[in-house]
Amino acid sequence: MSGTHRTDREREFLIAHGGLSAADYTPEALAQTNAAVEHGRAAADAEARAHSLTLSEAATLLGWPRAEVLAALAAGDMYSVPGEPPSVAPLFPRWQFRDGCLVPSLKDILATLPADDHPLDVEQFMTRANADYLDGTPPVDWLVHGRELGPVLRYADDLSWE
Known part of the structure; x- marks a missing residue:
């Protein structure tokens, strides 16, 4: 449940028992928390992309045509992460490759x-x-x-x- 949708009773309970203060429920505090969460998500997504290969790089590493890599992905035999928006091209985390093999x-x-x-x-x-x-x-x-x-x-x- 989002912090902006809590009832007064829920807020009072969290303030009394959850280590929060009334100041934690101001619109400014909630906006700041939401911004920090979004920043953390964006940083984690960027880190995941940084640890990944492009489709062409994965195909070259495996010695496969790009279409075969995409077929393996579609079959669930490979793992991918979304590319940097607005790209929809999959990226392939490096950990799934060892010695030129999956x-x-x-x-x-x-x-x-x-x-x-x-x-x-x-x-x-x-x-x-x-x-x-x-x-x-x-x-x-x-x-x-x-x-x-x-x-x-x-x-x-x-x-x-x-």
């Missing part, structure tokens, strides 16, 4: 992760080690080394409940 089983993993995960969340999941899963090995490395998909899917599923 990381195996992306389709299954991406289907397990929440669909609304930000691309940086997906990147973090795929590239960072977690001592509690996969013997502390990042999922990308786990899969590239031919290990079983099941533990990666369980890890992704566990995270989707957090």
